[in-house]
Amino acid sequence: MQHIAQILVNIGTRSINKAFSYIIPVHLDYVGVGWRVLVPFGNRKLEGFIIGVIADEHAEQADLKPILDILDNDIWFDEHMMNTARWISEYYVCNLVDAMRLFIPGKSGVKSITTYRINEMVDRQAATAALAAKSADYCQVFMYIAKFPAINSARLEKQFGSAVLKIIRYLVRKQVVFVDAAIKKTASHLYKNSVRLAVTHEEATAFINGSSRKPAQCRLLTYLMTHEQLTYEDFEKNGFSSDTAKKLIQTGMVILEKTQVIRDSYANVGKVASQVLLTMEQQQALQAIVPKMQAREYHSFLLHGITGSGKTQVYIEAVAVARQNNRQAIVLVPEIALTSQIVGRFKARFGDDVVVMHSKLSTGERYDAWQRLRTGQAGIVIGARSAIFAPLSELGIIIMDEEHEFTYKQEETPRYHTRQVALTRARLSGGVVVMGSATPAVETYYEAQQQQHTLLSMAKRIADAPLPEVTLVDMREELRQKRRSVISLPLQELLAETIANGQQAIILLNRRGYATFVMCRECGHIVRCKHCDISLVYHAVGNILRCHYCQSIEATPDTCPACSSRYIRFFGTGTQKLEESLVKLFPTIRIVRMDQDTTGGKMAYDRILEDFAQGQYDVLLGTQMVAKGHDVKNVTAVGIIAADSILNLPDFRAAERVFALLTQAAGRAGRGDKPGKVVVQTYNPEHYAVQAGSEHDYQAFYQTEIGYRQDLCYPPFGQILKLTIQADQESKARAQADIIIKELKAMLENPHQIEVIGPFPAPITKVKDIFRMNIIIKTSNLAPVKLYIIAMGLTKRLDVIIDVEPISIM
Ligand code: ADP
Ligand code: ZN
Ligand code: ZN
Secondary structure, eight states: OEEEEEEEEOOOOTTOOOOEEEEOOGGGTTOOTTOEEEEEETTEEEEEEEEEEEEETTTTTTTOOBOOEESSSSOSSOHHHHHHHHHHHHHTTOOHHHHHHTTSTTSSOEEEEEEEEEOTTSOHHHHHHHHHHHOHHHHHHHHHHHTSSOEEHHHHHHHHOTTHHHHHHHHHHTTSEEEEEEEEESSOOEEEEEEEEOSOHHHHHHHHHTOTTOHHHHHHHHHHHHSSOEEGGGTGGGTOOHHHHHHHHHHTSEEEEEEEEOOOTTTTOOOOOOOOOOOHHHHHHHHHHHHHHHTTOOEEEEEEEOTTSOHHHHHHHHHHHHHHTTOEEEEEOSOGGGOHHHHHHHHHHHGGGEEEEOTTSOHHHHHHHHHHHHTTSOOEEEESGGGGGOOOSSEEEEEEETTTOGGGBOSSSSOOBHHHHHHHHHHHHTOEEEEEESSOOHHHHHHHHTTSSEEEEEOSOGGGOOOOEEEEEEHHHHHHTTOOOSSOHHHHHHHHHHHHTTOEEEEEEOOTTTTSSEEETTTOOBOBOTTTOSBOEEETTTTEEEOTTTOOEEEOOSSOTTTOOSOEEEOOOOHHHHHHHHHHHOTTOOEEEESTTTOOSTTHHHHHHHHHHTTSOSEEEESGGGGSSOOOTTEEEEEEESGGGGGGSSOTTHHHHHHHHHHHHHTTSSOSSSOOEEEEEESOTTSHHHHHHHTTOHHHHHHHHHHHHHHTTOTTSSEEEEEEEEESSHHHHHHHHHHHHHHHIIIIIHHHTOEEEEEEEEEEEEETTEEEEEEEEEESOOHHHHHHHHHTTGGGOTTEEEEESOSOOO
16 A cells, blocks of 8 residues: 655745645655655655645556655644644635745755756767767767766856757757756754764773874874863864864764754843732733633733733733743744844743744744744744744744734735734634734724623733823924924924933834825825825826826826915925934934834844933934834933824725824833823824824724724725736736726626725836736625635736735725
């Protein structure tokens, strides 16, 4: 009886979405579903994932190839990881292999290099003559290959140009040249080599006495008789060479040992002690979480705690209980580079039990980290969204900090949302999920109201510190007072006061949504589409305004249609300009700027935040990223420039974004014993998101927002699927989109109450010379839509991006 494995081959081709059959050879008869193996594929050797095994008596006749080797010493995808991958593939309508690839450290763990060599059985002279008769080129290539034991195609191409590939294929077909696929493990352990004595002291002494002509070897042996081992690194320092060691290894006197070195670029992150007495609210939250975790049953919690209420401490204590019960933990943060404080607190408490996943880890570092988790050497992984795929077999708890953050959505295929994957993975493995936020996503809060998650609330700051006082500044009023600076008078006053007191300030310039719409600075009027009532998007090319829903085009006005002011223009200022304005106002001010332009490299964000926390600067100035969850006690002032520019984006989550941004940014102020003050500059002071944000009132925001969502059937009441059609020309993209939308409308709209909207151009219509058109499908249940999309063959098309539950409809 032969066993046949169904294998998904790890190649990034969307059109191949099927499993291939391979024989499981007798010496590998222990492998099964979830193993990573090496298989022959065409003339290459590739990584494959076993997704099924069947017994088959006729396998031999079927002419199947055998699995070549295993890639790990143990199963990689245990049952719940496997099922999570299956769920992702179905829910997000992507290939199973794409979903499985998320679970492996380097995405493609092995790479093959193809090399060519002469078939030794061929008579070279005869072959050369035959080829010369065909063409001089063919003959030359053959003779060139013959000079090397093996040569890769890159080198041949360099020598002969790309036409050589056709010649090689001919030579291979005629069997005068063979192909070999050499496997290079792109992700491998980093080993430290060392030598130690392999024989008894008597034997070593005998060797030394009989080898007077080999003084170097004798010295090394003598050294190893008194030292347990010597690493290669230390050879030189001690006057030895690796050649000497090599000779001794050959004689069997010493052995070579490889010890795995764990790479950890976070090894030196600052440590913070965390011995604290929990507050009443923290205890209550913990007392709800712990019993569910100990019962080993799936449960999800929404920890809604205001900024500074001590959520992180709850996470730490919950993880501690998990570890006491020998269960492992995943701690998810929106962006690891901005959260080194959390990492520091976990490291301080759990030491080496913590593994930190960083997007800038080398593949090797990532591999090491996952290996430690797989083997149970570590029990806690902290990371951004990809940490949800860590290979933990004893998963007990998943923490998701700042669960509302958009970075939890992956913006490339598979376009999963980390929250959904976390809930699914916990359900399949019997663990608990704790989602924490001061500003929960409207969907998550709604689900908690519907009893899908247990709602835990923490309404007080630690030590009853008051929330900061927020002043709204109406920028239209500023202009009426003839003040044209981007920094309003109230903000100038707050900054002056803060600096005089030796305290620090954060200024946030919200650049998102900037420069896309046209607004009157005098009355705040925004130019909107007459047909669709969404803000028109400014296109510098042609100086026009365009509606991204209905395509209508308008000229950019010179004066405001509402108040005739000349101060109407598309909106935009950068952090650099803002810095200049600040320096003009406060010449001695110490400013540090944090945005994409000024930060780069592994630890840059951390260093800026660290220096700022140390008091080296008066003002931290930057984009959204300065609002993320850090805790600097001396920050008493926060200024937000044009917080509400997002409101003008044609997107149903715009208000939610504004509310979260205001609340989170304000939450940075007054975290120590000094109370905080916040100035919010706005053109929409009466907007409910701005109002609720300035009053730290989540309930007020939520109640209004949920009403709108229900009226317009947006999530959580309706589900959305976005299709993006890409082409190298706008007309092509549009033509394709038209074909698709016609079919979708015909099939879906009438019988099922499904709304199909579009096609309309993506806001950044052209990315890297690719034009993109969007189609939005809105319905109460996406399941039949997904099936239809698969049936239409859209999953196989490279020019179509499928985004289930997109973060934005733009
Ligand atoms: P959040 O994550 O809710 O914004 P943190 O967990 O960062 O809040 O807590 C805010 C501050 O209060 C931190 O400096 C933290 O060390 C401190 N803290 C948290 N819990 C306690 C406690 N029980 N007693 C004293 N200080 C605490
Ligand atoms: Zn319109
Ligand atoms: Zn106006």
